[in-house]
Amino acid sequence: MAVDQLTEQSVMAALGTVKDPELNRGMVELKMIQDVALIDDRTIGMRVVLTTPACPLKNRIHDDIDAALATLPGAPKAQIKWDAQVSRTGNIPQRQQIEGVRNIVSVGAGKGGVGKSTCAVNIALALSQLGARTGVLDADVYGPNVPILLGAEGAKPYAENEKILPIERHGIKLISLAFFIEPDKPAIWRGPMLSGAVRQFLFDVNWGELDYLVVDLPPGTGDVQLTMSQSIPMTGAVVVSTPQDVSTADVGRAIQMFNTLKVPNLGLVENMSYFVCPHCGERDDIFGHGGAKALAERMRVPFLGEIPLDRRIREGGGPGVPIMVSEPDSPLASVYREVASRLAAQVSVRNFKQASVIPLRTI
Numbered sequence: 554m555a556v557d558q559l560t561e562q563s564v565m566a567a568l569g570t571v572k573d574p575e576l577n578r579g580m581v582e583l584k585m586i587q588d589v590a591l592i593d594d595r596t597i598g599m600r601v602v603l604t605t606p607a608c609p610l611k612n613r614i615h616d617d618i619d620a621a622l623a624t625l626p627g628a629p630k631a632q633i634k635w636d637a638q639v640s641r642t643g644n645i646p647q648r649q650q651i652e653g654v655r656n657i658v659s660v661g662a663g664k665g666g667v668g669k670s671t672c673a674v675n676i677a678l679a680l681s682q683l684g685a686r687t688g689v690l691d692a693d694v695y696g697p698n699v700p701i702l703l704g705a706e707g708a709k710p711y712a713e714n715e716k717i718l719p720i721e722r723h724g725i726k727l728i729s730l731a732f733f734i735e736p737d738k739p740a741i742w743r744g745p746m747l748s749g750a751v752r753q754f755l756f757d758v759n760w761g762e763l764d765y766l767v768v769d770l771p772p773g774t775g776d777v778q779l780t781m782s783q784s785i786p787m788t789g790a791v792v793v794s795t796p797q798d799v800s801t802a803d804v805g806r807a808i809q810m811f812n813t814l815k816v817p818n819l820g821l822v823e824n825m826s827y828f829v830c831p832h833c834g835e836r837d838d839i840f841g842h843g844g845a846k847a848l849a850e851r852m853r854v855p856f857l858g859e860i861p862l863d864r865r866i867r868e869g870g871g872p873g874v875p876i877m878v879s880e881p882d883s884p885l886a887s888v889y890r891e892v893a894s895r896l897a898a899q900v901s902v903r904n905f906k907q908a909s910v911i912p913l914r915t916i
């Protein structure tokens with residue numbers, strides 16, 4: 554085989570045709586393919602730098618690279634070293650960045666009890682397990698229960714250099730309103746006090762370096778959503794719904810609220826979507842099928858996936874141990890991983906588009 558026909562030039566020309574499937578631009582041009590080197594006559598080594606470690610299209614990219622190399626003499630194969638550099642949401646006028654935090658993704662819902670917190674927590678854990686530095690901000694003023702879900706109930710975060718340090722559980726960082734209110738004393742938040750508290754959470758916490766900060770918002774459309782979207786450059790929002798409330802106006806209203814607040818809608822998740830019989834494994838679409846997906850299409854919002862109604866999601870591995878931690882290899886965990894990957898991909902696409910219209914400032 555004529556190895557000597559393989560030149561750096563011909564290899565780079567072949568790789569130059571490979572496009573990132575979501576950004577639809579050349580991966581060499583975007584510097585996503587780096588350190589290309591001829592390892593032997595059949596193998597070309599390279600580093601592929603993705604915009605998120607939670608990239609759902611790794612296999613597809615690998616195939617595309619091999620297909621491009623197949624046009625070269627000897628059809629060498631790629632030996633890929635995967636890497637990721639999570640992109641950062643750019644500046645937005647009048648919004649203050651949270652130091653060290655690259656992307657802020659809010660999780661909202663049209664109404665309470667649809668599984669918003671459970672989704673937020675498991676998506677955050679999935680992102681973390683896929684290799685992203687992840688935190689959760691529990692901003693649900695009405696029922697901040699993320700500490701319970703993550704086994705951090707009663708935790709008291711320390712302050713250092715006048716900044717609050719988050720609690721760490723299962724590999725993710727956590728700050729909750731619950732840490733700052735007295736147990737058994739229901740907090741009554743009034744408008745100005747509320748936005749003061751929210752701002753404190755946003756700017757007085759030392760998160761360190763985070764790729765994704767997942768925010769559990771209160772349900773519905775209200776002051777917290779308004780304050781948050783006016784204070785920080787939110788990357789976008791995820792709306793969680795159940796099949797039943799798709800037929801009501803709540804979900805549409807939540808999506809519409811984010812549109813009005815100019816917070817990009819990153820996607821809709823259908824929770825408690827279907828039931829898998831624990832005895833025979835048969836799937837039962839108790840509430841019908843496809844409602845949320847159709848609504849997402851109608852409202853031009855990405856559809857991120859369907860999460861089944863399953864007792865193991867509620868129970869996890871016992872109190873404080875979500876399913877992503879107790880059964881990371883289960884099909885249920887894969888469902889959350891897929892949702893998290895699609896979400897991460899949407900974040901990358903958003904940031905890419907934003908960077909293409911707003912000139913990048915040097916940091």
Ligand SMILES: Nc1ncnc2c1ncn2[C@@H]1O[C@H](COP(=O)(O)OP(=O)(O)OP(=O)(O)O)[C@@H](O)[C@H]1O
Nearest residue numbers: 665666667668669670671772825861862863866867
């Ligand atoms: N996919 C699911 N399968 C089974 N149970 C679930 C699922 N998702 C959530 N749950 C359960 O439903 C209940 C409500 O979930 P969760 O607390 O996450 O909802 P929420 O929307 O955050 O509610 P709230 O409005 O009170 O904050 C919890 O008991 C939770 O364990």
Ligand SMILES: [Mg+2]
Nearest residue numbers: 669670693696
């Ligand atoms: Mg909740």
Ligand SMILES: [Zn+2]
Nearest residue numbers: 830832833834
């Ligand atoms: Zn059955």
